[in-house]
Amino acid sequence: MGRLPLAIPPLLFLAAIPLQPLGARPAAEADVEARLRGHIETLAADAMEGRKPGTPGGDLAAGYIASQFAGLGLVPGGGDGGFYQPVKLVERRSGTIAADWRIAGTVVSIAPTEMALRGGDGAVRTAALPIVFGGYGVEDARAGLHPFEGVDVKGAAVLILSGQPEGVVHAPGYAARREALLKAGAAAVLRIETDEQGWPQLRDTLNEPRNELADDAPAPITGALSPAAWQRIAEAAGLSALTPADMVKRDFRARRIDGTATFSIDNVSRPYTSWNIVGRFPGSDPAAGALLYLAHWDHLGLCRPEGVPDRICNGAVDNASGVAMMLEVARGLIQSGKRPVRDIWFVATTAEEMGLLGAHALAKAPPVDAAKIAAVLNFDTVAIAPRGAPVAMLGRGQPALDAAVDAVSRRMGRRINPSDAANALAQRQDGWAFAQQGIPAAMVGGSLNMDLLQAYLGQEYHKPGDDLSQPLPLDGVAQDVELHVALGLMLADPKRYRPPPR
Ligand SMILES: [Zn+2]
Incomplete structure (x- = not known):
């Protein structure tokens, strides 16, 4: 508390305050x-x-x-x-999480520490979901970007890059992009992280407990993949040659990856x-x-x-x-x-x-x-x-x-x-x-x-x-x-x- 030291004489203190006009x-x-x-x-x-x-x-x-x-x-x-x-x-938090990625006929193994997964209530077990990769996932008419034009995301696990695309002035933030995809019917939306050093902290933040109204439908499945995890998936899917510059081209379209993802989350609720x-x-x-x-x-x-x-x-x-x-x-x-x-x-x-x-x-x-x-x-x-x-x-x-x-x-x-x-x-x-x-x-x-x-x-x-x-x-x-x-x-x-x- 920034109280005045008692040693200051009251008169001195008063003198320091400029007088206000009467009635101010x-x-x-x-x-x-x-x-x-x-x-x-x-x-x-x-x-x-x-x-x-x-x-x-x-x-x-x-x-x-x-x-x-x-x-x-x-x-x-x-x-x-x-x-x-x-x-x-x-209050819900993710206890045990697991995912089964099958890409182009092979199993790509991703450790629980390489991802964050949250959503649903109790024991969540999804079906084998089709996977859609959406680049940055930025729909922006002014920049002429329509990555999801003609692409059905209903029931899919959609993966998009978390950062802001370079050179796109009005790009909506990641949260807005994720919400738009969930609204369009995506079963899960995962962000792909590009910063390997910042990954552990981001993962822990995403895994923090979340609070919801008990009567509301629980939040849908969201999460994130570490840069290393994405690299293995991209390689298996034949996407590793794709550059960030490719993904902000006007003709870039989201694409179905040949494979499926199955998620499992054991929510702990209080x-x-x-x-x-x-x-x-x-x-x-x-x-x-x-x-x-x-x-x-x-x-x-x-x-x-x-x-x-x-x-x-x-x-x-x-x-x-x-x-x-x-x-x-x-x-x-x-x-x-x-x-x-x-x-x-x-x-x-x-x-x-x-x-x-x-x-x-x-x-x-x-x-x-x-x-x-x-x-x-x-x-x-x-x-x-x-x-x-x-x-x-x-x-x-x-x-x-x-x-x-x-x-x-x-x-x-x-x-x-x-x-x-x-x-x-x-x-x-x-x-x-x-x-x-x-x-x-x-x-x-x-x-x-x-x-x-x-x-x-x-x-x-x-x-x-x-x-x-x-x-x-x-x-x-x-x-x-x-x-x-x-x-x-x-x-x-x-x-x-x-x-x-x-
Ligand atoms: Zn506040």
């Missing part, structure tokens, strides 16, 4: 800031051990938020009369339960719909190996700060003395860091009919903007929401950043689970300015250093709390905000 910063904002700091100091304390779902630290964090909801007088909305909405999760914390501030006319606030409470837990001096990823900015902001917005709305017309729901979600799992569970079983949700506002990674930062938005481009945000910002004397640059991060935040269903969703505040966000993402993001020893600017958050109290009242009023029909 309302006293109420200082109170909000102090309470924000209190929430963050509790949620990001070492005692919470990084708030990983399914751990005692995670349960402590959920309990703190539920008790805050109760203290604010929110109505429990988690089902069974309490604030807790159970989210059933399962089911567990975590919680979304759900509360409601009742409006005067719930039939008019609902406004939904989100902030994920979870973080990465113990994120470094045993023996390292600081193993805890405390997640002070990501996202103790967002939860703190949501709690203070709830307090501000309740203490505003104004009754909203629509119901206002507050949900602290779990398992965001595992792929927005808590938000997806919430979107599948919302506390209010999804058709009645007028807007969703998410808070994530907010303690990065100073007071006076322009109001920026993730989700700009939705006229009714844009208009509401701009009107409230102007009324409060805030500058507006009209850029839609933050939309690039739309799929990396909880609001996405609702935006996907066509529900208006946004993030609003000083922290959505891309220069501030990029600076944070390049520093302590997802590291043990995202803890209470950082500067943690909260004056900007306190100002944004005031903004959201006004915005919330507007969005909860059907006369002042009408979502587009859907």
Whole structure:
């Protein structure tokens, strides 16, 4: 903690602070800031051990938020009369893996250490799958690349190179290429690695446990082959003369390899339960719909190996700060003395860091009919903007929401950043689970300015250093709390905000 040494005389300290013009910063904002700091100091304390779902630290964090909801007088909305909405999760990891490669009539033996294989549930045994080699697998109309044109990947094991092809400007990343193939019906997608030195680390990363919603279909088979393993397969298949330059030619087509691959994975599963914390501030006319606030409470837990001096990823900015902001917005709305017309729901979600799992569970079983949700506002990674930062938005481009945000910002004397640059991060935040269903969703505040966000993402993001020893600017958050109290009242009023029909 970067507290001031006690030896500094108080007067000297005061003299160092430039005087602000009278009334520049309302006293109420200082109170909000102090309470924000209190929430963050509790949620990001070492005692919470990084708030990983399914751990005692995670349960402590959920309990703190539920008790805050109760203290604010929110109505429990988690089902069974309490604030807790159970989210059933399962951690799966690959135990024993094996593969049988038969290429051009011979068995190519690949050791388990030369590949990564994951997917499915329990004991997975595939049939002998046809094999398709897709080069880089980059479909890009602008570059005239159509490797899968006329090639059927349904039911096949598809192998593609993991890197980015040289000279192709807009090539989608590997994950997008893999998802497209799975969508097209591939039974398995394996990436071919080219970096022999980096292979062991990559393999171990790919073999790490994954967390999924217990009710969802388990993830399909994916994985990777080491450079040496691919070399033997390519030789047997007669592909070793193919160069990277050949694979970015316009006439390059994916090709069926003469042979089959059979995969076997013994998944080890650990089911567990975590919680979304759900509360409601009742409006005067719930039939008019609902406004939904989100902030994920979870973080990465113990994120470094045993023996390292600081193993805890405390997640002070990501996202103790967002939860703190949501709690203070709830307090501000309740203490505003104004009754909203629509119901206002507050949900602290779990398992965001595992792929927005808590938000997806919430979107599948919302506390209010999804058709009645007028807007969703998410808070994530907010303690990065100073007071006076322009109001920026993730989700700009939705006229009714844009208009509401701009009107409230102007009324409060805030500058507006009209850029839609933050939309690039739309799929990396909880609001996405609702935006996907066509529900208006946004993030609003000083922290959505891309220069501030990029600076944070390049520093302590997802590291043990995202803890209470950082500067943690909260004056900007306190100002944004005031903004959201006004915005919330507007969005909860059907006369002042009408979502587009859907
Ligand atoms: Zn995060």
